[in-house]
């Protein structure tokens with residue numbers, strides 16, 4: 237039965253973890269225990285590692301590890317099918333992010349299946365449509381230039397701290413109708429919540445963020461404006477106002493889904509640019525090809541995964557999956573599928589156009605995709621115009637953290 241988002245209850249579906257808890261229907265020859273993002277090879281060079289999975293793993297395997305068991309899909313076509321068939325692959329209970337069972341809420345719209353899902357998405361369509369985000373272009377350009385003004389004369393920066401994180405946060409604050417003075421606080425909250433390995437730090441970050449967002453929701457209830465939080469607060473579905481857990485679940489999911497993903501994408505791209513001066517020059521020499529460049533960089537540096545739960549038994553690629561099984565599409569690996577993208581790890585700005593899976597496809601495809609593309613495009617245009625020549629600071633060791641969003645922690649640059 238479909239969940240009732242206005243009256244959320246914690247999911248009954250147990251989280252199965254470890255090799256001792258492999259369901260009987262899973263063929264033992266398909267079981268691996270790689271704990272994908274936690275392994276040393278992944279943490280050394282995550283995208284190279286995920287590209288190699290096509291050679292080292294079956295196209296569908298069952299990862300049994302202490303963090304949670306799931307089928308992993310590596311093939312583009314399998315992921316496409318999963319994403320386009322919510323009647324088999326449900327989003328209810330598919331988001332791993334923990335919540336307080338006493339004060340439960342669903343992440344909206346990501347945890348809602350069709351047909352209800354559409355009603356929530358429609359609320360923000362005017363803001364996130366291609367036309368809606370285009371209205372932000374001038375502002376994003378100014379924000380990017382303000383950040384560059386602060387570092388350009390220094391001849392060096394720590395990219396993630398000085399640009400890769402503050403730019404998306406500034407855009408986000410504007411979009412949500414929150415004050416720019418909160419920028420550094422939001423960067424800290426996002427990093428504490430999404431990058432800490434310490435559960436106490438994460439729980440405290442979630443508590444502080446929730447308290448702040450609830451205060452803002454109360455304020456927007458009294459004083460409406462045209463920005464995103466206010467639109468959610470004053471929206472209706474099926475002729476009724478949204479309930480407090482629906483409003484909170486929507487607002488907090490935008491925070492979780494709309495910041496770290498952009499941070500990581502920018503940080504990955506700038507690391508690649510710093511390491512590949514001749515490719516950077518190629519981009520500078522061909523400014524008219526910027527949209528294809530952004531798309532190809534998003535393919536090569538896709539940063540996240542997509543989880544579902546089987547709503548009914550389904551056989552895919554000869555593998556029998558059962559209702560209740562968890563499935564994760566390893567989107568970066570799908571974007572490196574050599575059958576779809578020949579020489580997949582080569583960044584080729586003239587590839588024949590095919591839908592990429594960085595933002596997924598189907599009903600849950602990223603609502604912020606047009607905005608993210610615009611942010612990346614403007615950031616590239618302004619940075620490469622003003623700082624065309626830069627490299628990694630000598631002696632730099634690049635580090636990654638385990639987790640659902642893949643990007644380097646620090647990218648120190650010099651020019």
Ligand code: HEM
Pocket residue numbers: 319344345346347357408489490493494495497498501538539540541542543593594595596597599600601602603604605607608
């Ligand atoms: C490069 C940056 C980004 C990446 C790589 C990214 C990636 C994704 C992916 C893969 C999904 C789909 C998950 C699935 O099908 O299971 C998704 C959904 C979503 N994203 Fe993004 N995202 C980015 C930026 C943003 C931004 C800037 C926002 C908003 C401020 C945003 C808001 C959302 C929302 C609301 C959903 C849920 C859509 C739905 O369930 O219908 N994302 N994102």
